[in-house]
Amino acid sequence: MNNISWRGIRAFLYVAEHGGFTAAAEVSGFSKANLSQLVTELEAALSVQLLYRTTRQLRLTEIGQGYYERCKIAMQQLDSAAEWASQSTDELRGEIRMNAVGGPVGEEVLAPLIIEFQRQHPGIRVDLDFSSIHVDLIASHYDLVMRMGELPDSTLIARRLHSVTTRYVASPEFVAENHEIAGPDDLKSLPLIRGSVDTWTLSKGKTRKTVHVAEGIKVTSGRVMRQAALAGLGVTRLADVYVQADLQQGRLTEVLPAWSEETQLTLVCPPLRHQLHRVRVLMEWLKAHFAERYQQALAEGPGQHFKSNLGAS
Incomplete structure (x- = not known):
């Protein structure tokens, strides 16, 4: 360990993170030649090959990848320790x-x-x-x-x-036009407005029910899901911060309130x-x-x- 230079480890991290000596030199303040020398000396001190070098590309060896991951964490911890030691406890900067x-x-x-x-x-x-x-x-x-x-x-x-409550909601018109939704199984025959998840797992106490979403629309935006529910396109599930005001003002109706979830x-x-x-x-x-x-x-x-x-x- 005495033969291993911290500058060599820093140089290796720069090269590994930026994919080559030229790119690493542009951001590190080291010259390309200096970086190459430091990494070579590090490899010699460790008696392992960290990088595959060809005229066209540079990539980490298997050992190099593992060494990079461990050194990155170690350097972050050293940087944090140095910052902690030098910071002023009175001035927030x-x-x-x-x-x-x-x-x-x-x-x-x-x-x-x-x-x-x-x-x-x-x-x-x-x-x-x-x-x-x-x-x-x-x-x-x-x-x-x-x-x-x-x-x-x-x-x-x-x-x-804070805890967030996920609620199942639909427009009053949609609820009036469809049969009463008494439990999760009733959702299976209805159009559902979903995000990135195609399977809903509903919980009530220790009871769990799974609904595979087949009918309805899929959008990866909670705001758009809310708009689709307001337009009467189906039942959706959203965090309370999306729908609480709509529920209070009657623009949306909560279905299956006993199955709401706390996160x-x-x-x-x-x-x-x-x-x-x-x-x-x-x-x-x-x-x-x-x-x-x-x-x-x-x-x-x-x-x-x-x-x-x-x-x-």
């Missing part, structure tokens, strides 16, 4: 990289809170990403993630934010990032204000928050 669910929950509940947080703490910049990818917090570059559902990784720092929204953070003062402050801010903002979004309905802001400007 720096970047927070956050991934979250989108739709009304992300855009009309979380985003206004993030905007207000940054207004109160101008030294902090929150990079908020609404991509729907599943994030591996240990291996990724994110400091904080808002997840919906179960959390299998118990090594992460988790803070519960937990949770803030999740890697242990090393949780040690950063700015990340902990943001987590506490969201815990303190999320429920109130969520209730406001329920009353307003999707899209109303930003409409009201635009109208006031």
Whole structure:
């Protein structure tokens, strides 16, 4: 280990991440020749080949891929430790990289809170990403993630934010025109408005029912699913933040209310990032204000928050 240079590991990570010495040199500040020398010295110190080099391409060996994955995590931990050691505990400054669910929950509940947080703490910049990818917090570059559902990784720092109720709804006209919907089996003969999932699993206590969606329409947008339900095209299932205002004002009717489902929204953070003062402050801010903002979004309905802001400007 004494013969292994940290600069060599950094150089290898740059090359692996950017697919070649030329691209790595453009972003790293190292010269192409220097990168090549450092990686060669690293391979010699390890007595293994990390890269396949040809005149046309460069790719990782099997050992190189495994070494890259482990070194990337280790370097992230070292960077976090260095940042923690050098940070000021009194001054809130720096970047927070956050991934979250989108739709009304992300855009009309979380985003206004993030905007207000940054207004109160101008030294902090929150990079908020609404991509729907599943994030591996240990291996990724994110400091904080808002997840919906179960959390299998118990090594992460988790803070519960709020519970979301999924409701089954249709227009009053659709309900009046069709037979009474008394249970999940009655959905099988009706047109259903679904998103990316073609099988619905309904739960009531310990009872579970599965419905394979065959009739109806498929759209991968909760807002469009709501519009389709309002237009009387069938039964859909959506989070309460999409449909609560419509239910209260009679534009939609809830069917199978006993089968509505509760899903937990949770803030999740890697242990090393949780040690950063700015990340902990943001987590506490969201815990303190999320429920109130969520209730406001329920009353307003999707899209109303930003409409009201635009109208006031």
